[in-house]
Amino acid sequence: MAPRTRAEALSRERIVEAAVELLDAAGERGLTFKTLTERLATGPGAIYWHVPNKGALLDAATASVIATALNVEAGGSPEDEIRAIGLGLFEAIERHPWLSPQLALQLSRSPRGSVTPRIFEGIGQRVSALGIPETAWFTATSALVHYIFGAAGQNAANSRVLGPGVDRAEFLHAAANAWEELDPGEFPFLRAVAAEARDHDDRAQFLTGIELILAGIAGAGGSRRP
Structure with missing residues (x-):
């Protein structure tokens, strides 16, 4: 058997893993084929053998x-599995800015x-098991998908804005104090929820x-049959 070439010995999985590590450390700007070859101690040809360009590499890392x-x-209920998927995506977005x-x-x-088909399929299969009419599957699944990525993305953005040197609890405490000092005639809702905002868990x-x-x-009308 002929020996494997260096390009063949370096797996696509290892390349994607290294790309994720670089993205986590330095963001999209920090991911270049130069930094990737340095991390993997290989030449660019070995990487191009598996991944043709940076766009494909970003897609693979995301996937x-x-x-x-x-x-x-x-094995859990559809509702429990939807919760697990939602929390898994929430935490993934939080860990990977x-x-x-x-x-x-x-x-x-x-x-x-x-990526898009897998997300909709993963959530949609559970939605379809809830017993709702098929005509409601797309709308219900879309509502969940949009909420998950909207809420998770906003949470991640908040963390980035605060930065590593800002204490989240102190920030929330200060924000809640400011809400409590608002004009009660103009902002009755914010004043009412200020204490909850101060102590909430994301x-x-x-x-x-x-x-x-x-x-x-x-x-x-979509509750599952008992």
Whole structure:
């Protein structure tokens, strides 16, 4: 048997793994074929053998992270699996700051790519098992997908804006104090929820949003048969 070439010995999976590491450390600007070859201690030809360009590399890195987030243990109720997928995606976007803009690009520009179909299929299969009419599957699934990525993306953006040197609890405490000092005639709602905003948990709040959507699906005649 002929010995494998260096390009063949370097797996596509290892290239994507290294790309994710670079993206996590330095963002999209930090991912170049030069930095990737340095990290992998190889030549560019070995990488081009598997990945033709940076766009394809970003797509592959996004798909890899999303596939892990969508990999939930089967056997629970559809609702439990939807919660698990939602939380998995929420945490993936939180851990990987570059992921949210890449998802936005793929969801809008590449509906036939690998990521968008997997996300809709992963959530849609569970939605279809809730007992709702087939005519409501797309709308219900879209509502969940848009909520998950909107809420998770905003949470990740908030963390980036605050920066590593800002204490989240102190920031929320100051914001809640400011709300409590607003004019009660003009801002009665903000004053009423200020204490809750001060002490809220991001993940618990996120899951509450999923619960509200699931309750809406059930209330629209989509509750699963017992």
